[in-house]
Amino acid sequence: MSGSNFASLLSSMEADAGSFSMVLPDDWLQGRTAFGGLSAALCWEAAQRAGDALPPLRSAQFAFVGPAGGRLRIEPTLLRRGKSAAFYSVDLHGDDVLAVRGLLCFGANRPSQLDQADLPAPPVPSWDDCSTYFETSDQRRFLQHFDSRLAAGARPFTPGARPEMVVWLKHRDSATPSTMAPLIALADALPPAAIVNFQPGGGPISTMTWSIDVLSDAPRSASGWWLVRSTAQTAVNGYSAQDMVVWDDQGAPVLAMRQTVAIFA
Helix, strand or coil: CCCCCHHHHHHCCEEECCEEEEECCHHHEECCEECHHHHHHHHHHHHHHHCCCCCCEEEEEEEECCCCCCEEEEEEEEEEECCCEEEEEEEEEECCEEEEEEEEEEECCCCCCCCCCCCCCCCCCCHHHCEECCCCCCCCHHHHHEEEEEEEECCCCCCCCCCEEEEEEEECCCCCCCCHHHHHHHHCCCCCHHHHHCCCCCCCEEEEEEEEEECCCCCCCCCCCEEEEEEEEEEECCEEEEEEEEECCCCCEEEEEEEEEEECC
């Protein structure tokens, strides 16, 4: 791995009159822009810095309005804060043009008689027994920061296969902080699942919206590995709806997600 690590990336965010600004290093870009997961992670980081001892993140929605390139300006706004919950909106601008709009909900634990979860991890081999998923020929520069293992499903450009991929993912840098920011970035490192059914050579594909439900107060993975499953449930009229889940290395679900994806192929 070369270039900047995730910790130094976050430390480059500078406070400026209620907002934050930064210029992304080239090794964290996808073409000339930040990939969606990184943009969302920066939105969380800005809200976290602006808030006063915020409770854990419970859910978030992001609209990827345009490319997030050049100098980034991230503006968190507190919408409401009660005894147990806080709502923030966050706008991320690239070169003074709106790129991402986020809505984040933070909530403290509350007593409950209910304790139910029905998102079992699929039975897949350990990361040590799986082949590398990201190809060395992939031109997306930010991928150099992630290790990957294909646990189940298909690779991109496999027409006729079920449009699903199950991949072990890990930040390569062992010093990556144990916060939500690197997990949010990692959760969107895979390409949209509809790309499995693309013909070789493919075509443009881009995430438009992303919804995240956080299922754990403080997601942790002792090994650093996370299991990510992405499934394209529909792909019609140039749009795909996909379902996504992240489990920790012990098989506990930590994120349940959905995305709307634009297909230009």
